Amino acid sequence: GDSVTQMEGPVTLSEEAFLTINCTYTATGYPSLFWYVQYPGEGLQLLLKATKADDKGSNKGFEATYRKETTSFHLEKGSVQVSDSAVYFCGAGSSGSARQLTFGSGTQLTVLP
């Protein structure tokens, strides 16, 4: 089945630093790819998504590009803020199949002022 591997945390950065969280996937076919964010005490929220190769998802200054050749969907942000501190989950979902949404293990990000 599908699997998602993401960078282990925790990650600690200073405010305004550059962020990269790596994510790679294995899947049959071409899944849709997602990044979710979980703030303390809350559920997962969709951060961004991409549905086909070379698509770039973006939201709130975060970006990720669907790279078919490297089966990757790395999350980046040019300048992190304290409010970005959260757990980030990479996910892969087969098109047309709600069942096939597989999450990575999550990466805890802490941004220090």
Add this chain to the structure above:
Amino acid sequence: DAGVIQSPRHEVTEMGQEVTLRCKPISGHDYLFWYRQTMMRGLELLIYFNNNVPIDDSGMPEDRFSAKMPNASFSTLKIQPSEPRDSAVYFCASSPTGVQPQHFGDGTRLSIL
């Protein structure tokens, strides 16, 4: 728009008691998912429904767990009898027909003493 609503937000009970977690999905979403999140195992899919019918319950840990969806706007996850190892955060999520992403509730934090 109202999101996915879960109740209770917190539940503390003694081992052996019956626990019922509740979920109201987003109106119009045909898929409903129950997840469990722990530090050790991360985010696990327990069961999901399509149009109120259970489709895949292979993630349900054992017979003590059961889930129902009597109508399109309500689902329950029941644990009977509960055990300390069931302590976790339980999330409900819903998604539209054949389309991702999934929308998560804020979760129920369950503690079994």
